[in-house]
Amino acid sequence: MAIRLQLLTADLKEIELIERYWAMDDAGQFLEKVSALGECLALPQGVTLIGFIRQRCRAFDENQVCPECGALIEIRNRSEAKKVPLRSTGLCARCKADRDAIALEAERVKDAELQRLLAEFGDRQASKRVDYATVPDAQVLLLLALDTAVTPRLTSGGFTIGDCRGLAPWYVGDFVEQLREAGLILEDPLKARPGTYYWKGDEIWSKGAQLVYLLASGTTAGDGKEAISTLSGRALTDAQGLFGLWLDYSVADVICYLSDQCDRYSLELTEQQWDELKSIMRSALESYSVGQLWFVAWAAAKDASSMTNLRYYNREKAAATIPGKIRRRLEKVRRGALELSSWSRPEHQPAGTLGMVLTETFGTDETTTGLTANACIARLTGQECASRAADVLCAPIRELMSNALALDLGTAVMLRFADLIRAGHDVSFAVEEIGSTLRA
Numbered sequence: 122m123a124i125r126l127q128l129l130t131a132d133l134k135e136i137e138l139i140e141r142y143w144a145m146d147d148a149g150q151f152l153e154k155v156s157a158l159g160e161c162l163a164l165p166q167g168v169t170l171i172g173f174i175r176q177r178c179r180a181f182d183e184n185q186v187c188p189e190c191g192a193l194i195e196i197r198n199r200s201e202a203k204k205v206p207l208r209s210t211g212l213c214a215r216c217k218a219d220r221d222a223i224a225l226e227a228e229r230v231k232d233a234e235l236q237r238l239l240a241e242f243g244d245r246q247a248s249k250r251v252d253y254a255t256v257p258d259a260q261v262l263l264l265l266a267l268d269t270a271v272t273p274r275l276t277s278g279g280f281t282i283g284d285c286r287g288l289a290p291w292y293v294g295d296f297v298e299q300l301r302e303a304g305l306i307l308e309d310p311l312k313a314r315p316g317t318y319y320w321k322g323d324e325i326w327s328k329g330a331q332l333v334y335l336l337a338s339g340t341t342a343g344d345g346k347e348a349i350s351t352l353s354g355r356a357l358t359d360a361q362g363l364f365g366l367w368l369d370y371s372v373a374d375v376i377c378y379l380s381d382q383c384d385r386y387s388l389e390l391t392e393q394q395w396d397e398l399k400s401i402m403r404s405a406l407e408s409y410s411v412g413q414l415w416f417v418a419w420a421a422a423k424d425a426s427s428m429t430n431l432r433y434y435n436r437e438k439a440a441a442t443i444p445g446k447i448r449r450r451l452e453k454v455r456r457g458a459l460e461l462s463s464w465s466r467p468e469h470q471p472a473g474t475l476g477m478v479l480t481e482t483f484g485t486d487e488t489t490t491g492l493t494a495n496a497c498i499a500r501l502t503g504q505e506c507a508s509r510a511a512d513v514l515c516a517p518i519r520e521l522m523s524n525a526l527a528l529d530l531g532t533a534v535m536l537r538f539a540d541l542i543r544a545g546h547d548v549s550f551a552v553e554e555i556g557s558t559l560r561a
């Protein structure tokens with residue numbers, strides 16, 4: 122018999138049943154069918170034959186040997202028995218228990234090491250100091266917006282990325298990352314949920330969504346609340362940095378809307394296509410408003426979705442046309458061949474606390490064009506933004522003004538200028554257009 126039995130019962134009838142269950146011929150075939158065995162003994166209700174046998178007998182397969190100690194492997198039923206001798210892949214119960222105990226101990230040691238390293242990391246983070254007086258203006262506004270979004274957890278208790286949802290319509294993680302890279306917010310590993318940090322080989326990895334952040338301490342005495350209240354009184358001077366923040370935020374506002382439109386038509390874009398769209402929108406926002414680009418995004422998604430029914434097109438190919446459609450539409454607008462409409466803010470897309478801070482600080486919103494925003498920021502900071510656009514416009518505007526006054530057409534020129542801007546043209550187009558009429 123290839124199955125070695127260790128009987129746990131002295132009842133002869135039970136022993137007979139057990140031996141008949143496990144009996145096999147030389148070829149490893151079981152001699153009797155399980156269904157035939159049910160009749161030889163009345164089993165208590167609710168007890169299966171195999172359960173009954175296992176309680177009264179342990180079975181070891183002579184064809185399976187523990188690779189560690191050479192002992193026979195215990196099997197639970199017929200299907201686990203092997204017909205021919207095999208080197209078992211599994212260990213016997215005792216070796217397995219030994220090995221589990223060793224693994225458990227190793228895990229305990231590694232876990233203790235992880236906790237020690239995290240405590241050290243936490244101490245190093247907590248000892249960092251930031252001189253809030255030197256933090257750039259754009260990061261100051263971003264911090265104030267974050268404080269409103271997660272209040273009061275920026276300065277006490279800590280917050281996760283998920284808590285920052287109210288900061289901006291899109292790219293919340295990127296905004297928070299800007300602050301983390303600048304050392305203004307720090308990870309607090311001891312406040313994170315157990316399991317947030319874990320070993321992967323010899324490296325410590327973390328689950329981004331569970332990381333807990335906290336505002337870095339300032340160099341001067343006082344708590345985080347004091348640092349934030351000092352920042353809110355900051356006199357802003359860095360026009361270029363602030364316009365950069367305005368652009369970052371406006372791009373998020375436009376891309377959120379475009380992503381919504383793509384979802385609506387089940388159009389999926391690749392990460393590379395999204396990066397391309399981000400660049401297109403950022404450059405367009407230097408002239409146009411978020412509301413105008415919502416219109417452009419809406420039109421491009423709608424056009425692309427109508428192509429999905431065309432021959433040789435599918436959703437993927439149709440989605441891939443969106444960046445090109447947006448580029449061509451914007452080129453037409455710049456050439457004066459097309460006028461831009463402006464959409465108002467969708468109900469389900471709030472401006473976020475960063476949008477509110479920008480509105481409070483500069484008076485800008487989704488209807489403000491990049492040119493106007495740039496001018497508002499320049500006015501507030503008392504500095505002209507070092508923008509190529511302003512330099513390039515200087516001479517043509519001087520020429521336009523002197524011609525208009527010389528011809529006594531000041532009013533007509535201003536009204537025409539206002540019309541063109543309202544129609545979505547940028548300042549340089551309007552100046553050139555009116556200038557050419559005056560020269561004619």
Ligand SMILES: [Zn+2]
Pocket residue numbers: 187188189190191192212213214215216217
């Ligand atoms: Zn063993």
